[in-house]
Amino acid sequence: MNLSCRHHRNICIAIASVATVPVMAAGEFWTFTPPASQMALNIEGLHSYLMVVILAIFVLVFGFMFYAILRHRKSLGHVAKPFHENVTIEILWTLIPAIILLAMAWPAASVVLAQRDTRGAAMTIKATGFQWFWSYDYLDYGFGFKSKLATPRAQIDNHHGEGQAKGEHYLLEVDHEVVVPVGQKIRILTTANDVIHSWGVPAFGVKQDAIPGFIRDTWFTADKIGTFRGQCVELCGKDHAFMPIVVKVVSQTDFKQWVAEQQARAKAMKDDPNKTWTQPELLARGKQVYEANCAACHKVDGTGGGPFPSMVGSKLVTGDKAGHVQMVLNGKNAMPAWASLSDVEIAAVISYERNSWGNQSGFVLPAEVRAARGASQ
Amino acid sequence: MSTVIKAADTVDTHGVDTHGGHHAEHHAGWVRWLYATNHKDIGTLYLWFAFAMFITGGVMALGIRAELFQPGLQFWQPEFFNQLTTLHGIIMVFGAIMPAFTGLANWMLPLMLGAPDMAFARMNNWSFWLLPPAAALLLISLFVPGGAAAGGWTLYPPLSAQAGMGMDLAIFSIHLLGLSSIMGSINIITTILNMRAPGMTLLKMPLFAWTSLVTAYLLIAVAPVLAGAVTMLLTDRHFGTHFFSAAGGGDPVLFQHIFWFFGHPEVYIMALPAFGIVSQIIPTFARKPLFGYVSMVYATCSIAILSFMVWGHHMFSVGMPATAQLFFMFLTMLIAVPTGVKVFNWIATMWQGSLTFETPMLFAIGFVCLFTVGGFSGLVLSIAPVDTQMHDTYYVVAHFHYVLVAGALFSLFAAVYYWLPKWTGYMYHEGRGKLHFWWSMVWFNVTFFPMHFLGLAGMPRRIPDYALQFTDFNTVASVGAFCFGLGQLLFFYNVIHTIRGGVGPAPASPWEGGNTLEWEVASPAPHHTWESPPDIETVRRGLIAQAVEEKP
Numbered sequence: 026m027n028l029s030c031r032h033h034r035n036i037c038i039a040i041a042s043v044a045t046v047p048v049m050a051a052g053e054f055w056t057f058t059p060p061a062s063q064m065a066l067n068i069e070g071l072h073s074y075l076m077v078v079i080l081a082i083f084v085l086v087f088g089f090m091f092y093a094i095l096r097h098r099k100s101l102g103h104v105a106k107p108f109h110e111n112v113t114i115e116i117l118w119t120l121i122p123a124i125i126l127l128a129m130a131w132p133a134a135s136v137v138l139a140q141r142d143t144r145g146a147a148m149t150i151k152a153t154g155f156q157w158f159w160s161y162d163y164l165d166y167g168f169g170f171k172s173k174l175a176t177p178r179a180q181i182d183n184h185h186g187e188g189q190a191k192g193e194h195y196l197l198e199v200d201h202e203v204v205v206p207v208g209q210k211i212r213i214l215t216t217a218n219d220v221i222h223s224w225g226v227p228a229f230g231v232k233q234d235a236i237p238g239f240i241r242d243t244w245f246t247a248d249k250i251g252t253f254r255g256q257c258v259e260l261c262g263k264d265h266a267f268m269p270i271v272v273k274v275v276s277q278t279d280f281k282q283w284v285a286e287q288q289a290r291a292k293a294m295k296d297d298p299n300k301t302w303t304q305p306e307l308l309a310r311g312k313q314v315y316e317a318n319c320a321a322c323h324k325v326d327g328t329g330g331g332p333f334p335s336m337v338g339s340k341l342v343t344g345d346k347a348g349h350v351q352m353v354l355n356g357k358n359a360m361p362a363w364a365s366l367s368d369v370e371i372a373a374v375i376s377y378e379r380n381s382w383g384n385q386s387g388f389v390l391p392a393e394v395r396a397a398r399g400a401s402q
Numbered sequence: 403m404s405t406v407i408k409a410a411d412t413v414d415t416h417g418v419d420t421h422g423g424h425h426a427e428h429h430a431g432w433v434r435w436l437y438a439t440n441h442k443d444i445g446t447l448y449l450w451f452a453f454a455m456f457i458t459g460g461v462m463a464l465g466i467r468a469e470l471f472q473p474g475l476q477f478w479q480p481e482f483f484n485q486l487t488t489l490h491g492i493i494m495v496f497g498a499i500m501p502a503f504t505g506l507a508n509w510m511l512p513l514m515l516g517a518p519d520m521a522f523a524r525m526n527n528w529s530f531w532l533l534p535p536a537a538a539l540l541l542i543s544l545f546v547p548g549g550a551a552a553g554g555w556t557l558y559p560p561l562s563a564q565a566g567m568g569m570d571l572a573i574f575s576i577h578l579l580g581l582s583s584i585m586g587s588i589n590i591i592t593t594i595l596n597m598r599a600p601g602m603t604l605l606k607m608p609l610f611a612w613t614s615l616v617t618a619y620l621l622i623a624v625a626p627v628l629a630g631a632v633t634m635l636l637t638d639r640h641f642g643t644h645f646f647s648a649a650g651g652g653d654p655v656l657f658q659h660i661f662w663f664f665g666h667p668e669v670y671i672m673a674l675p676a677f678g679i680v681s682q683i684i685p686t687f688a689r690k691p692l693f694g695y696v697s698m699v700y701a702t703c704s705i706a707i708l709s710f711m712v713w714g715h716h717m718f719s720v721g722m723p724a725t726a727q728l729f730f731m732f733l734t735m736l737i738a739v740p741t742g743v744k745v746f747n748w749i750a751t752m753w754q755g756s757l758t759f760e761t762p763m764l765f766a767i768g769f770v771c772l773f774t775v776g777g778f779s780g781l782v783l784s785i786a787p788v789d790t791q792m793h794d795t796y797y798v799v800a801h802f803h804y805v806l807v808a809g810a811l812f813s814l815f816a817a818v819y820y821w822l823p824k825w826t827g828y829m830y831h832e833g834r835g836k837l838h839f840w841w842s843m844v845w846f847n848v849t850f851f852p853m854h855f856l857g858l859a860g861m862p863r864r865i866p867d868y869a870l871q872f873t874d875f876n877t878v879a880s881v882g883a884f885c886f887g888l889g890q891l892l893f894f895y896n897v898i899h900t901i902r903g904g905v906g907p908a909p910a911s912p913w914e915g916g917n918t919l920e921w922e923v924a925s926p927a928p929h930h931t932w933e934s935p936p937d938i939e940t941v942r943r944g945l946i947a948q949a950v951e952e953k954p
Contacts (some may be wrong), residue, residue: 052471054871055855057791068787075785079778087771093752094759094767097926099689105756109691115743122742126735129785134728136787151758164806181867183474191473215721220561221654223719223794232790234720236655237560238648241721256869258719258794258862260554262561263480266865331483332548332566358548359564396885 058227061249061274063338065230067136071187072278075129082125140230141243146212154222154235154257156361157264161203161342164214166284168291171317172199174267196266197254206280210246219361223259226272228305234259246272262359264292264321302369304376304388309387314370318363319378327382332359342378343386350389350397368394438530439523440929441508446825447530448505449818453894455497455537456811460887462490467849467883469866470876477817478656479665482919483866484552485568491539491555492572495672496579497537499810502528503675506817509825511590513920513927514608516599516936519594522585529585536578543568543575554864556665559646559657563638570639587618587625594618596761598921601938605699608918609692613678614698616706620667621676623710628664655720658728662713672708672806674702676773676813677744680766682918683820684748687763688755689915691698694747701740701747708737718789727786734784741777760913765816768843769809776804779854794864797857803850815842815893822900823908827926830900838896841889848882 060066097103149163151169162169175198179189192198205211215224215235225232229245247253255270275283302310316325322333328337336342341349353371357361363371368391375394378385429437438444465486478486508526512519520526535615543550548566551557562569593614598607635657637643644650646657677698685692692698712732714722722730748770757763766818779801783789792798815838822830852875861872911921922940923931 054859055875055879056858058860064787065791068791071785072782072788072791075782075788079781083774083778086745086774090749090752090767090770093749094757097688097753097755097757099756099758103754103756106687106754108754109693109695109751111750113695114616115697119743123736123741126738128509129781130732130735133785133787137727137731138724140787140790141727181475183472183476188474191870194869195473196867220564221558225790227718227791230790232719232793236648236720239655241652243721256862256865257859260484260558260561260794260864262564263484263552265484266480266862266867269599299907330479354772358566 030135051212051223058253059246060230061251061253062230062245064136064140064245067139068230069131071136074132078125078129090110090339106396110182126221127162135138139217140243143212143242145210146244147209148212149212149271150205151214151216151240152224152235153267153269154217154219154224154261156219156262157255157257157268159220159222159224159268160353161201163284163287166288168284168287169289170201170287172201172203172271173317174198175200175268175270194254197269198254199269199271202252202271204275204283205247205249206231206277207250207274209277210244212240212242212244216240218365219356220367221259222257222268224255224259224270225258226253226255226270227254228253229272232258247272250274250276268323302372302390302401307373307376307388307390308380310369311373312381314366314374315377318366319374327378336378336384337382338384342384346375346379346387346393348391349379350394354394362400368392368398408465436531439519439527439529441512441520441523441526442825442927442929443506444526444530445507445509448501448533449509451530451533451537452498452502452505455493455501457890458537458541459490459493459498460890462486464494464592464883466490466879466889471867471880472877473868473873474869475867478866480866481552484864485544485550487864488551488554489544492540492551492576493537495555495668495805496576497540499531499672499806499814500579500583501533502814503614503617503672503810504583504590506675506679506814506821507586507590510821510920511593511611511614512597513824513923514611514918515594515597515602515933516919516932516941517593517597518930518932520589521597522589525585526589529582529589532578532582532585536575536582538931539571539575539578541570546571556633556658556661557632558661559635559638559654562635563646570636573636576632577629580629583621583625587621590614591622599932599935599938599941601941605696608678609681609695609698609702610675610678613674613681613702614741616702617671617674620671620706620709622669624664624667625662628668631660631664634660641793655717657718658717659713662716663710665716666713667706667709668842669805670705672810673773674706676769676810677702679813679817679820680748680769683762683816684751684770686820686913686915687758687760687766688752689757690751690755692747693750694743695751697743698747701743705737706739708733709739712737713785713878715786715789718786719793731784731786735781738777738781738784745774745777754852758914760819760832761830761839762816762820764836764839765812765819768839769812769816772804772808772812772846776801776809779804791860792857794862795857796853796861796863799863800850800853800857803853807850812842815839818893818897820913821920822897823912824920824923824925824927826901826904827908827924828900828902829903829906829908829912830896834892834896834899838889838892841892842886845882845886845889849879849886850882852876852878852882856947 034217055071060069149164150162158173159170160169160171176196178192180195182188213224213233214394216239217235217237219237222235223232224235229247231243231245233241233243251274253272257265257268323329323336328338343351353363353375371394372389372391375389433446436442438447469483508520546567548568549569550567553562553571555564567678594611634645638646646652646654681692681698712730712734714726715734718727783792783801819830819835856872856875861868908925910924919936922936
């Protein structure tokens with residue numbers, strides 16, 4: 026973390042503080058979110074330094090141009106001097122920019138090296154991108170959860186001017202936040218279930234694509250307690266705008282307490298594989314699973330929309346059970362594969378779909394899903 | 403010298419042998435356009451096609467800005483919004499900007515080089531007529547099940563592998579567009595290398611010819627790369643290959659590498675001809691030779707070569723090792739040097755000139771100012787750690803619209819006003835031309851400058867709905883976009899008005915400072931020009947504009 030560019034940084038920050046005075050006063054909506062990590066601070070310093078150099082070049086170059094535009098006009102009687110070459114000046118204006126670039130590249134290089142150095146992390150969190158939410162696994166603590174947009178659809182949908190008033194954190198709020206301890210190096214592994222997503226929180230200066238089939242890593246150390254927000258930044262389909270990333274930075278003790286709660290919750294949430302499920306139990310569980318995973322596309326009332334078919338009386342849902350199970354397990358076109366759900370969850374959600382909205386086409390039990398899974402592998 | 407004369411001889415025989423039959427018959431009506439082999443007719447076709455696509459892509463952009471006027475979903479479902487952004491990108495790049503430059507090259511290169519026509523007249527016809535079906539495929543795809551391609555113009559898999567048949571249509575369309583580009587490029591290269599007037603060596607030809615030549619080479623190098631990438635995508639989608647699917651041992655990031663190996667040179671395919679146009683216009687209205695002609699040529703070539711080595715800067719966030727990031731960062735920054743040389747040369751051309759500010763000059767100066775702003779934001783983005791904050795945000799959107807709208811498009815406007823008298827034989831209305839410039843200039847900045855702030859504050863690109871702190875700038879940008887779009891109707895009106903007689907007939911050389919070869923032929927340029935190559939004195943007089951030789 027101790028960057029070798031510290032002495033550059035001092036210069037950067039000195040210049041930056043001059044350049045960013047009005048920015049600070051105006052708040053966070055037209056420049057970088059206020060840095061909450063040393064990396065974000067370094068990046069902001071680099072940017073401010075670049076801006077100063079660029080503005081200087083801009084004023085100088087455009088000064089010459091506008092002087093010519095104002096004074097060397099035909100309408101003022103200015104006569105053209107037909108010079109068209111000067112080797113000295115041409116060499117100079119090749120070399121000087123090259124030197125300026127070197128002065129930009131040097132401090133930037135040390136930040137690159139620090140940014141890519143993920144060694145020595147205190148803990149590792151795996152972030153998996155799904156269409157369209159994030160799932161987090163706390164690898165050191167053995168639990169995980171899904172993190173979905175918490176903004177109600179009624180606030181989002183303004184068609185026909187019917188939208189509800191929007192909340193303070195519209196589109197930047199989730200049901201389960203990522204919680205991390207302050208002042209510790211957190212390593213983030215990213216991957217994805219379906220398409221490429223990108224995990225990033227501007228206040229920490231991190232952004233890392235999540236690539237299906239591959240694992241990439243990045244890191245951050247949060248310097249402040251508080252809640253920090255980001256969004257998926259790689260186009261990932263229709264709900265790309267609706268998969269925020271919210272990180273809650275807490276004290277070391279609060280973090281320990283939170284971990285204990287999560288571990289207990291995970292244990293309680295786990296479906297007992299040996300349990301015999303009654304139909305009402307399966308339907309109740311299925312409703313939970315459906316609303317958490319399927320309703321975003323197929324709607325709460327199962328009527329679908331856009332490329333997502335209605336399930337009310339549809340061939341797939343009222344037809345052969347095996348086809349329905351295969352669809353949920355493997356997906357097709359815009360429908361992702363849901364094999365990451367447990368057998369119980371899949372059985373429950375299929376049973377729910379087959380017995381809701383006027384459908385009456387029988388139940389699927391966890392054992393059937395297990396068998397189908399075996400067959401498809 | 404002898405080789406040049408030989409080339410001119412070849413041209414003559416060509417004119418008599420194959421092209422001769424065509425000279426005799428004058429097709430009327432639509433047949434003239436369908437069978438067009440005359441470079442001027444084909445240039446006109448290309449330019450009108452590009453304008454139609456510009457309006458189509460522009461209407462899509464307004465659809466995007468309408469949705470983004472306010473937070474919340476107002477007009478479109480997100481899926482359709484994604485189709486709009488995707489088609490807007492593909493149509494503007496492949497349908498509007500690139501054909502417009504090919505059109506200009508077709509119209510102007512033979513005139514500027516003293517050649518009777520393009521080298522391969524029939525192929526020229528074919529390369530144009532591939533474009534309308536390609537455009538039709540893209541537009542039809544809006545109406546197929548699942549809608550048009552919605553994965554962004556970059557078509558990254560696995561998202562693009564997941565899409566419906568609209569993606570297949572887009573892929574076929576790109577195949578056709580690529581074929582057309584390659585044929586167009588072969589024509590441009592052959593014309594420039596073989597058909598210059600006697601006495602016009604490579605280092606004496608107008609800079610627009612130079613940038614067209616380099617651009618054509620870039621296209622021949624990278625169009626097949628794109629065709630390969632989308633063909634691999636097609637086979638992934640339908641034939642069970644797994645180039646880009648990890649499940650079968652492929653890698654989604656491989657597509658990005660291939661795509662940007664095409665895509666970054668593509669950026670310069672859209673910028674270099676603009677550099678050429680501006681390098682013709684500024685000397686004309688400064689009444690001074692272009693400053694540093696030779697270094698302009700070297701800068702063009704070095705930009706072209708460097709453009710092949712910097713694709714990785716589009717992918718700083720995919721998780722490259724630090725060494726790769728540093729490599730791409732340094733090389734990307736290096737492009738600022740030749741680009742800077744170009745800007746300095748343009749300013750030195752204006753320095754101590756006798757400047758007038760007709761519409762083409764206004765657009766050229768607007769180009770220099772705004773392209774420089776786009777260059778600066780490009781430099782900011784080249785710094786890998788800063789890119790971590792900006793990647794895939796509106797900052798990038800602002801950056802590439804500054805280089806592509808204020809760069810490529812403004813230079814095209816400049817070119818149209820500059821050569822419109824030569825094409826139509828009439829002068830456009832100067833006041834309305836200037837109004838078009840100032841209107842575009844103001845609203846362009848109102849539209850795109852706030853996007854820098856949106857990006858800095860972290861608003862992702864390609865989203866149909868956004869968090870509340872982004873509202874104000876989005877509203878401003880949307881208002882700007884609608885006004886900017888409206889202003890282009892004025893451009894359309896200006897062109898039609900000029901075709902119908904404008905403010906009166908134009909002389910052969912309407913611009914006091916214009917002395918490249920195209921101003922030697924009458925206005926409007928006759929259907930057939932330079933049937934015998936211009937004599938060496940005429941050529942030499944034309945070269946004064948490029949300052950390679952002093953007046954004899």
